[in-house]
Amino acid sequence: QVQLVESGGGLVQPGGSLRLSCAASGSIFSINEMDWYRQAPGKQRELVATITSGGGTFYADSVKGRFTISRGNAKNTNTVYLQMNSLKPEDTAVYYCKANAISGDYWGQGTQVTVSA
DSSP: OOEEEEEEHHHHTTTTEEEEEEEEEESSGGGGEEEEEOOOOTTTOEEEEEEEESEEEOOOTTTTTTTEEEEEOOOOEEEEEEESOOOOOGEEEEEEEEEEEETTEEOOOOOEEEEEE
């Protein structure tokens, strides 16, 4: 079992920045990759960014160049971050962390990001 807790969401003006955190606990040794998804009202949940156990990354075209996914340092490798810069109103959504583990997929509870003037 893997437990995920997201934090860092909030209200920000267009052009601003936020950093989301996802802290994993439990069987973290079994995690292959971690993802950030988002779901806007009335829309399907979509993949935003991925980081593999080897450090490889993937970004959706809509966030490429603006968002960066990373892991914590050597003392905090069980935390994954999503640095979001140059935020746009269309980035408004609930952001979810997902762990792809040997035992299955696990989701966090989500954190709201609102980009508005």
